Amino acid sequence: MPTWRTHRAIVKAAWPPELPRGELLRGVLRGVVEPDIEADLVTRCRKKRCREARAPHHDPPEALVRWYYDLAHFFRARGDMYSAGRALGRALHYLHDGAVKTKKWLLLNVHDDVEAQMDQLTSQLPHICNGAKHRRSNNPVEALCHAYALTSALLRQFAADAISxxxxxxxxxxxxxxxxxxxxxxxxxxxxxxxxxxxxxxxxxxxxxxxxxxxxxxxxxxxxxxxxxxxxxxxxxxxxxx
Ligand SMILES: [Zn+2]
Ligand SMILES: [Zn+2]
The missing domain is CATH 1.10.287 (Helix Hairpins)
Incomplete structure (x- = not known):
């Protein structure tokens, strides 16, 4: 998974001007690294037996990301901007991890290498992504810019979608x-x-x-x-x- 520094650098680079900083940003910077410490559990059912497992970070369920997005709205409407940020940050964490394509069948840990390269590229955000191709990828620039584009889109949507x-x-x-x-x-x-x-x-x-x-x-x-x-x-x- 991308390093904490990468997660936070993407957020800072993608933060839209229409979104207030302060407590909200502080919460996002915390939430965006939190799923690695406090795991979300997904329920997996096979036949009649259900069990709880750690949510996959590189291929997160869409419903999980959407739920945290809605939770962030909930806290903002209640005036708790720090918690709103934390929930939004958790949603972003999964989007970032999901931008990196892993090769599970390789014994060599290829994706750690991609992520180390992504980390080195963060200092060139956001201009490195100007016109760059972005998609779910194991190419560090494409993956980084995909995470950046998804982050920018979600933050703008959050700013535009406010419900009183x-x-x-x-x-x-x-x-x-x-x-x-x-x-x-x-x-x-x-x-x-x-x-x-x-x-x-x-x-x-x-x-x-x-x-x-x-x-x-x-x-x-x-x-x-x-x-x-x-x-x-x-x-x-x-x-x-x-
Ligand atoms: Zn993760
Ligand atoms: Zn993309």
């Missing part, structure tokens, strides 16, 4: 209304069916209601970003939560 607590509360209410409507529709359909065929509607209705109770409407994600609710992650156990 009032809007968050609105989305929470709207999401709840949608769930109630969906549940009522299932119950009404079951009642209508039961008139003709008693009991035939019971099992599908129960399945439908269960599905609705597990369903997370998009409104809830926006409500979390507004600090109005804390969603449970679906991918496992995060090291940091709201």
């Amino acid at each position: 607590p009032q809007i968050g509360a609105y989305y929470k209410a709207r999401g709840r209304r949608k769930k109630i409507y969906a549940a009522s529709a299932v119950v009404l359909a079951a009642v209508a069916t039961a008139v003709a065929m008693p009991y035939a509607a019971l099992v599908p209705a129960a399945v439908g209601l269960l599905a609705i109770s597990f369903w997370t409407p998009r409104d809830y994600v926006l409500a979390m970003r507004g600090g109005a609710m804390c969603l449970r992650p679906t991918w496992g156990k995060p090291a940091m939560t709201c």
